[in-house]
Amino acid sequence: MNDIYQRLHVAGEAQDETEIIATLAAIKTGKLKNDLRLLNFYREVPVSYGAEVLTVEEHDAELQVHQIQAVVIAHEKLTVLKSSHFRRDVAATVTYVNVEKSRVVLSNLSYALVRADRRMSVRVQLGSAIDASFAAPEVDAVHGRLHDMSLTGMSINVARDPDLPVSQKGELRISLPSGSITVAASLLKVFTLDDGYRLVFEIEPSRAAELSISQYIFQRQVEIIKELKDHPGVFS
Incomplete structure (x- = not known):
């Protein structure tokens, strides 16, 4: 995170x-009015629900949270707290999670800048293997797998360092299910990465490509x- x-x-x-504890x-x-919300990201999709403060100690606090939020927190062991009463958003380490009871204990609370809030568009991680390649004049084509995507950027995982200069311009070709x-x-x-490299690109899609990307992002969301809702710890 x-x-x-x-x-x-x-x-x-x-x-x-x-x-923050006060x-x-x-x-x-x-x-103070309870307008507390937690924010996490699951496969790049924001998950944000309200929360209730149960107990407060000198360095930690126990919260009752939405069960879906608890599932994501159990995976990340981190969360962001948002409230109009804080000077800024608050980052916290999660030291205990009970998904069944939807309870978490937070510690190491500090103010934070949430970079994801500044993203220009929604991003999602891919659920299936999608081939991707980057080509540029006088450069060997780079082949890999798409890692995540938005309307303004994409990243691909590759096995070897392509030794490309930052700001290298070219074309990305990706094989979405729709074409x-x-x-x-x-x-x-x-x-x-442990098993290769991740290349992050800024993109400028055409209107047709933008429509295809938007449709795929919505489907992935x-x-x-x-x-999340089908997680075994979540009650229907």
Whole structure:
């Protein structure tokens, strides 16, 4: 989740935590209206539900959460708290999760900048293997698998470092279930993975390609939400 938020120190690490804990305590006692919501990302899809503060200690707090939120938190062990009473969004480490009872215990609370809030468009991770290739003049074509996509960017996983310069321009071709599309692309960054490399591109799709991408993203969102609702820990 490090690519989703960045922890910040406003008044200082200890002072910030004390302030956050005091705010949660005030929400619990009713001195402040409970507008608390949690935010997580599951396969790049945002999951955000309200939460109730059950107990507050010196360095941690126990919350009653939505069961689907608990499923995602159990997977990530992290969450972001949002409330109009906080100076900024709050990042928290999750030290305990009970999906059946929909309860979590949070610690290591600090203010944070949620980078995902600044995304220009919805992004989703892929559920099935989708072939992708990047081609540019006087450069060997790079072949891999699509990792995630949005209307403004895509990333692909490849086995070997293609040794491309950042800002290299070319075309990305991906094989969606509805048919192959080609979009203009520019390389933004390269990440090293345990089993290869991830290339992140900014894209400029045509109207036709944009429609195909939008349809696929919507379909993936539906699939991801269904996957969460069908989790064995979630009661119907």
